[in-house]
Amino acid sequence: KPDVNIFLEESVKELKYLMKNGTSLFINEHEFNIILLTQYFISDLPxxxxxxxxxxxxxxxACSCCRTKGEWNETYKVVLYPYNGNDYTERTHNGYxxxxxxxxxxxxxxxxxxVDGIKGLSALLEIFSYPSQIVFDYMHLVCLGHVPTLIKRWCKIINKQNVQDIDEQLKQIRLPHNMKVNYLDSITAVDQWKAKNSRLFVLYVGVPICVSHLPPLYASHFVIYSMVIKLLHAPAxxxxxxxxxxxxxxxCKAAPLVYDPSIELFSLHAHLHLPTQTTVHHGLAFTSAFSFxxxxxxxxxxxxxxxxxxxxIAYWTDIEYINKTTEFEIPSSTAVNExxxxxxxxxxxxPILMNLITIENQKHNDIIFYKRYKDKFITYHTLLYDEPFNCVSYIISFKSDLGVEYGNIILFYKYHDDYFIFVQKYQATNKKMSQFVTIPSEMHQKLDELYALLMLTSNFTIIPINSIRHKCIAVPFQDIFCLSEIRVDFEHD
Incomplete structure (x- = not known):
């Protein structure tokens, strides 16, 4: 392979100049001085x-964060990183x-x-701090790495009928309109999945599906992993x-007991450093290769x-911006489709709607009804709008005096200058996801919070528009639904 520093030299030189001296941008005859700083370097492991x-x-x-050496495993003919052999001594920039x-x-x-896994100097480290700015990319590590690894192992354990049931349930899932994810390939062909398929699986739909179709041990273990990724994806x-x-x-400690030691590859070990990375750079949703x-x-x-x-690329980009005549404006929040x-x-x-409006002391003649609401970059639909389509952008979580509740948006309406939502409510059942898995009791509350088991009721309410928390994805689970919040609604595909 060629010396990568030759490739980096000019780019690093220019970036260092901009970091030291900055540059100027002119917008509408106003000059803005811009100083450049680096946030992080992201890539796959190779x-x-x-x-x-x-x-x-x-x-x-191989670890950029700690000094764990790894061990050669004669049985599997590969270097493994057993959990019990981890050395959490932190690496430093000076040490590198x-x-x-x-x-x-x-x-x-x-x-x-x-020396300690380091071959020589990298020009990249002139503008990035090692290892805090050399981050793990969850698109490759999780979505294209560990999730497919797990699914391939499950396919060796479950029978053909279970595979068919999982495939069918994945195909039937209805998603918000902005999530363009289709499960065209079986879980037996998980290597053909795109990263966004695995992302949807691990964050939102995998828990109820695995609990329904996998042996309890494997389902329980995966539930813990799914909770980890969901919490780190966009921590509150x-x-x-x-x-x-x-x-x-x-x-990670339980992984070789649930499967076998061959699962303890470096890619599993790297997961141990994701919480620290999230503390420094915030959620995985904002530090991944999806946007790139x-x-x-x-x-x-x-x-x-x-x-x-x-x-x-340079030529057509110049042409595009030379000819651009309209300024970009951040969209305002407004309702559409009257x-x-x-x-x-x-x-x-x-009848129910009119009664609730009366209870709210609002005058019917001063109300305008809508089927969609655009909150800057996020668009919410109503059930009435989505009925002809296969998408579901009307399930939401919202804040109330009772805490977090869930509902289907039936209508938006504007009364004077304020927006309100007519909602059909879900309610908690006597079933909880934690009852279907075997995990430590201290994990139960968070699991039931992230993957709520609910039933749709005939109760309706009116809430102000600012009560919305998130859109949700609903997955049928037995005779009810498992609802999971979409904390980041604008992550790239």
Whole structure:
């Protein structure tokens, strides 16, 4: 392989200049001075090793965060990272530099020596701090890595009927309109899944499906993993990160007992450092390669043929912005798709709706009804709007005096300058997800909170628009539903 520093040299040089001197942008005849700072470097594990000039993920001392060495396993012919052999001594930037310099001194001719897994100096480390800014990408680590690994192991355990049942349930799931995810391939062909399929599975739909179809031991173990990723994906509090840290240690420690030691690859060990990474850089949803992959897909549209790709991209980007005449404006929050109260689709709900409006002391003649509501970049639908379609963008969680509740949006309406929602409520049942798995009792409350088992009622209410928490995904579970909140509604596909 060529020396990656040759590839990085010019880019790093220019970035260092911008970090020191900044640059200017002119917008509407106003000059803005911009100083550049780096946030993090993100890649999959092979690229991470290449650009940081460290040992690959299948070697010794592969971890960029700690000094765990790893062990050669003669049975599986691979370097494993057993949980009980972890060395949590933290790596430091200065430690990296010393090890890199020592590796260079010991290397001679074509023979390269590694010191603590480090092969030499990387130009990348002139603008990034090691290891705090060299992060793990959950798109590759989780969605394209560990989730498919687990599913392939399950397929060896469950029977053909279970596989068919899981496949069918995945195909039947109805999602919000902005989630373009289809399960076209069976779980037996999980390697054909896209990253967004695995993301949807681990965050929202995998728990009720696994609890329904996997043996209890494997379902219980996966439930813990799903909780970890969901909490770290978009943590609401620091306590959730701390709890996820406790969970991932439990999960990794139990993994070789649930499966076998071959599961303790470095990719599993790397999960142990995700909570610390989340503390520094916030949720995994905001530090993943999903957005970069979307950007690449967009940029590729500017390229024709196979020659002078960078020049083509630069040229058409310039043309696009030279000819751009409209300024981008952040959309305001507003309701759309007005509907008349006497519309036939409202017939089943009209008496209840009118009664609730009266209770709210609102005048019917001053109300305008709508089928959709756009809250800046997030669009909510009503059940009436989604009925002709396969999407479900009307299930929400909302705040009330009782805490967090769930409901189906039937209608939006505007009264004077305020917006309200006419909601059909879900209610808790005597079933809880924690009753169907065997996990430590201290995990029960959070599991039941993240994956609530509810039934749709005939009770309706009116809530103010600012009561909305999140959209939700509902998965049929026995004779009820498992609802899970979508904490980040604008993550790239």
């Amino acid at each position: 690229a991470k090793a290449l650009f940081c000039n460290t040992i690959n993920f299948n070697g010794y001392y 530099l010393k090890a890199a310099q020592e590796a260079l001194k010991k290397s001679s001719g074509g023979r390269k020596v590694t 509090t620091d306590d959730e990160i701390d709890f996820a840290n406790h969970l991932i240690h439990y999960y 992959e979307s950007c690449i897909r967009h940029i590729k549209k500017k390229v024709h043929g196979t020659k002078h790709l960078a020049s083509q 509907i008349q109260l006497n519309h036939a689709s409202i017939d089943p709900y009209r």
